[in-house]
Amino acid sequence: MSAAVVRERLPWSGSRLLALLAAALAIGAPLRTMFYLSDVVGDPTLFLALTALSLVGATLLARVLGPTVAVGVGAVLFAGGLGAYVLNLSTDPAVTELLADTAALLTGRSLLQIAEVRLWVLSFAPAPVFLTWYFALRRWYVTATVAAGTALAFFALTTDAGVVTTLLGVVGIAATLGFGTLDTLSADEPVEMAKRPDAVTGSDETGQADDDSGGIDAGRRAVLEQLAAIIVVPAALSQVPFTRGSSLSYDDGSEGQTVEGSLFDAGESISVLGSISLTPEIRYTVESEEPRYWRVASYDRYTGDGWVRTGNPRPYDDRRLDSPPGETRTLRQEFQAESAIGTVPAAWKPVRYSGAPSVSVSSEGGFQPDATLSTGDSYEVRSELLVATPDGLRGAGTDYDDAIAELYTQLPDSTPDRVTERTSILTANAENPYETALVVERWLQEAKGYSLEVDRPDFNVADAFLFDMDEGYCVYFATTMVTMLRTQGIPARMTVGYTSGQRIDENRWVVRGLNSHAWVEVYFPGQGWVQFDPTPSGPREEVRQQRIDDASSDGSSPTVGDGVPVEEYTPPTTPTPAPLTETNGTEADPTETPTATETDTATGTAGDSGGDGGPSLPALPSREEVTLGVVALLGIAAGARRSGLNERAYRAVWLRYQRRVDSETDVERAFQRVMYVLAKDHRRRENGETVRAYLDAVGADDRVRRLATIRERLRYGGEVDGAMADEAVEIADGVVADR
Numbered sequence: 001m002s003a004a005v006v007r008e009r010l011p012w013s014g015s016r017l018l019a020l021l022a023a024a025l026a027i028g029a030p031l032r033t034m035f036y037l038s039d040v041v042g043d044p045t046l047f048l049a050l051t052a053l054s055l056v057g058a059t060l061l062a063r064v065l066g067p068t069v070a071v072g073v074g075a076v077l078f079a080g081g082l083g084a085y086v087l088n089l090s091t092d093p094a095v096t097e098l099l100a101d102t103a104a105l106l107t108g109r110s111l112l113q114i115a116e117v118r119l120w121v122l123s124f125a126p127a128p129v130f131l132t133w134y135f136a137l138r139r140w141y142v143t144a145t146v147a148a149g150t151a152l153a154f155f156a157l158t159t160d161a162g163v164v165t166t167l168l169g170v171v172g173i174a175a176t177l178g179f180g181t182l183d184t185l186s187a188d189e190p191v192e193m194a195k196r197p198d199a200v201t202g203s204d205e206t207g208q209a210d211d212d213s214g215g216i217d218a219g220r221r222a223v224l225e226q227l228a229a230i231i232v233v234p235a236a237l238s239q240v241p242f243t244r245g246s247s248l249s250y251d252d253g254s255e256g257q258t259v260e261g262s263l264f265d266a267g268e269s270i271s272v273l274g275s276i277s278l279t280p281e282i283r284y285t286v287e288s289e290e291p292r293y294w295r296v297a298s299y300d301r302y303t304g305d306g307w308v309r310t311g312n313p314r315p316y317d318d319r320r321l322d323s324p325p326g327e328t329r330t331l332r333q334e335f336q337a338e339s340a341i342g343t344v345p346a347a348w349k350p351v352r353y354s355g356a357p358s359v360s361v362s363s364e365g366g367f368q369p370d371a372t373l374s375t376g377d378s379y380e381v382r383s384e385l386l387v388a389t390p391d392g393l394r395g396a397g398t399d400y401d402d403a404i405a406e407l408y409t410q411l412p413d414s415t416p417d418r419v420t421e422r423t424s425i426l427t428a429n430a431e432n433p434y435e436t437a438l439v440v441e442r443w444l445q446e447a448k449g450y451s452l453e454v455d456r457p458d459f460n461v462a463d464a465f466l467f468d469m470d471e472g473y474c475v476y477f478a479t480t481m482v483t484m485l486r487t488q489g490i491p492a493r494m495t496v497g498y499t500s501g502q503r504i505d506e507n508r509w510v511v512r513g514l515n516s517h518a519w520v521e522v523y524f525p526g527q528g529w530v531q532f533d534p535t536p537s538g539p540r541e542e543v544r545q546q547r548i549d550d551a552s553s554d555g556s557s558p559t560v561g562d563g564v565p566v567e568e569y570t571p572p573t574t575p576t577p578a579p580l581t582e583t584n585g586t587e588a589d590p591t592e593t594p595t596a597t598e599t600d601t602a603t604g605t606a607g608d609s610g611g612d613g614g615p616s617l618p619a620l621p622s623r624e625e626v627t628l629g630v631v632a633l634l635g636i637a638a639g640a641r642r643s644g645l646n647e648r649a650y651r652a653v654w655l656r657y658q659r660r661v662d663s664e665t666d667v668e669r670a671f672q673r674v675m676y677v678l679a680k681d682h683r684r685r686e687n688g689e690t691v692r693a694y695l696d697a698v699g700a701d702d703r704v705r706r707l708a709t710i711r712e713r714l715r716y717g718g719e720v721d722g723a724m725a726d727e728a729v730e731i732a733d734g735v736v737a738d739r
Contacts (some may be wrong), residue, residue: 013184022175023136026148027129029169031156034121037111047121054129062137065221074131074147081123108223110269111160112301139709141180145173170665174212204522259452259473262295263496266695270299270496271306272475278544279513283341283498286509287334291500292385294333294345294511298364298495298521302483304412304460307494311363317705319349320664320715321365324528326392327654327672328384330665335381337373338510344369344513345497346381348521348529352664354378364493383669388527393434396524398490404523408491411483416463420487437522440484441534444477450539477535491523495531496633514544527683566585655736663725670725670732674704677735707731717726 033052038044054077111117118165127338128151135144153171161169216662260280263270286294299307343358344367353359356377357371367381372723426443430436449471457464462483465476478494485492496518501511521529655676675685682698685691691708700708710728714720 015179019141019176019179020136022179023132023144023148025172026145026169026176027172028170029133029149029165030128030148030155030159031125032165032168033161035118037121037160038645038672040112040117044413047125048399050122052125054126055133058130059137062134065134066232067138067140067143070131074127074134077130078124078127079732081126084119084123105606110308111155111158111571112269112303112310115311137177139180139183141176141184145176148176149173195608206638210610214697229381258513258516259475260513261447261470263475263516263518264528269306269308270475270494272456272461272479275453276451276473281513282338282510282514283515284338284345284501284511285336285504285513287507288323288347289331289507290508291509292331292333292347293497293499293533294501295348295366295495295515295518296343297362297366297368297497297498298344298493300364300407300493301410302462302479302494304410304414305457306461309363310407313360313368314361316353316361316367320351321361322385323668324349324350324386324523326527327387327676329387330661331383331385333381333383334378336378337375340374342369344373344379344381347385348495348531349386350381350383352382353379366529379489382664386528386530387523388530390434393527393530394545395523395737396431396432396434396527398433398489399525400523401525404491407487408523409486409489411486412460415460418462419463419466422466423484423487427482427488433485433488433522434524436488436490437485437492437520437530437532440481441520442531444481444534445536448477450474450536450543452543452562465498475534475539478520481485481520481532481534485520487523493521493529495519495521530716571707578689579702658732659728660729662721663722666725667711667720667728669730671707673732674707674735677739678704681739703731703734 016174034047035044038047061073065073111120128147132144132151135141148169152161152166152173156166247322257730258277260279284294299309299310300311301308323484328349331349335345336592343391344353346353346367350367353367357369357373357377359367359369361592369471373379427436430439448465448469450473451471452473454469454472454476457468460482461476465472465480466484469476475494482492496516498511498515499513499517504510510709517535519531519535521532522588523529653674658666658673660666661669678694678698678700681687685694689697691712695705695708708722710724715725
């Protein structure tokens with residue numbers, strides 16, 4: 001009988017029990033990480049079941065399977081899980097997505113940024129659990145720690161295993177090797193006794209002690225050092241800037257942790273912090289015809305204590321991006337960086353980008369820079385702004401795409417039920433998602449105060465803010481609103497960026513770090529993403545203005561661009577028109593206001609002016625007349641709103657009159673007008689239905705097909721010339737006129 005077999009069949013000792021407990025701690029660290037990942041994206045019950053089956057299987061097979069066969073079983077488990085993961089990927093080809101995800105994970109990307117993270121965890125978990133526990137039971141402690149250490153190293157590299165979890169895993173591995181050494185030494189004695197008669201005395205023929213424990217300890221130390229390197233090196237690399245995104249930091253230390261730094265330093269993920277400050281540093285100047293929220297990014301996966309953005313960015317190839325599905329209008333913006341910055345904000349929804357640096361397209365359809373912007377760098381963005389009416393949003397319905405519903409209604413399984421219950425009570429009278437969003441937005445604005453001085457909750461942020469906190473800042477408001485809406489099955493996401501900033505000229509704004517902000521976007525079928533802001537605006541602006549005043553207390557005035565001072569813009573005053581009446585051949589004093597000397601309160605008529613023959617004031621209406629007039633106006637307004645007269649009037653003007661802007665905008669607007677006519681005369685274009693399929697279904701004529709061809713050339717072939725734009729508008733005018 002071999003020594004290994006003898007050792008494996010020896011009775012359990014205290015050292016062996018401790019070694020097994022240590023092995024459980026070693027594999028428990030990556031299991032803890034995987035349980036957290038499963039809980040974030042849904043119910044972790046299936047993960048727990050697979051883990052239990054792996055442990056039971058390893059326990060039952062430890063006495064009947066040899067090590068080589070066991071390694072084969074582990075390989076089959078891993079290969080089977082990998083195959084299941086690939087088969088369930090939506091990308092074609094799926095291998096491309098697998099390789100992209102793998103490359104991203106090995107450079108420090110969190111698993112939470114993978115769309116199918118739950119499937120990944122279920123596929124990955126069985127193999128390391130089975131191998132670690134199998135070899136621990138067989139007293140192959142070094143091999144067991146290699147299996148557990150490899151899994152832990154992977155999660156340390158992806159930054160999903162926190163510092164505490166990683167340290168627990170390292171302690172478990174060290175303890176497994178330590179207690180395993182003691183167990184092996186104690187097991188070696190009966191093994192030697194079975195092999196050598198002189199082993200009873202513990203001496204050889206020369207009478208010298210045969211003690212090889214020093215060699216064993218040296219071997220264990222070497223293995224321990226190697227395993228520590230396997231875990232510690234990836235953990236250290238995960239903190240290197242190139243593995244986590246841009247090395248640029250928005251917090252220079254002088255202001256402490258700032259709102260801007262918390263939103264943008266984290267890159268693909270955000271952790272909700274406690275007390276925080278504002279920085280008055282100027283980041284951009286913006287040229288735009290109107291102020292907007294300058295959007296940077298959105299986050300779809302809520303972890304309970306923060307947010308993660310899933311999906312992989314793709315290169316921007318200068319083609320026009322998709323517009324929102326609803327009616328839109330075009331807005332051009334030009335940004336100039338006033339400091340080193342790592343974002344390219346724009347009004348939602350951006351469709352074209354030009355300038356420096358180059359950009360990629362994020363999974364949500366926005367732009368993100370491929371490099372840091374330097375001071376003076378500028379870029380231009382063209383955005384298609386959604387034109388949505390309250391009635392249109394109320395009637396949008398709940399026919400969500402499966403992908404939208406799955407991604408943007410996700411909540412951690414550990415989210416307390418009381419969040420759902422409170423939201424259901426607050427929104428009981430809401431008849432549609434739009435009204436639900438309005439109720440939640442207004443309730444948060446009125447029920448919670450604004451403050452930068454808060455204590456970070458220990459557990460679920462939304463639950464704590466909803467029930468245990470009286471005030472917070474924008475991240476708390478946005479996180480809570482998104483969570484509340486998701487409990488009602490309404491797709492929503494947290495969005496970050498900058499508010500419009502300080503207006504310094506008619507079409508120019510200065511954007512500071514203190515304008516960084518978080519808000520909410522809610523999805524409406526047939527319309528797109530609509531902005532809501534639950535943070536109270538009054539207190540927020542007071543805090544920001546105070547911070548600006550504090551920063552400029554030394555009397556210096558900041559400048560932008562080529563030394564242009566930052567001063568509040570005052571719109572030009574409207575010239576006072578020339579007086580229309582004259583008195584005795586001279587102009588009347590425009591500042592003088594005639595007053596009635598007597599008023600008959602009973603009849604409401606003005607008495608004589610008492611002047612020199614000047615006109616008397618018209619009679620003032622009585623209280624009853626005023627009341628009747630107000631009631632009549634309210635009735636007219638309510639009737640117009642009830643009948644949809646306001647919206648129909650707006651639609652009629654929008655449909656029949658097209659203001660020319662530029663070739664690209666003109667073609668897109670003409671196409672939207674024709675699509676509106678077809679929807680009224682036939683049916684709306686369904687989600688996912690191609691334009692050509694829709695035109696075939698409704699029997700569109702050649703004019704409409706020609707317009708669709710022009711638009712297709714615009715979207716996929718680049719620019720169109722003025723003649724094509726003229727043709728597109730002429731076609732749209734003709735289709736509208738034929739109704």
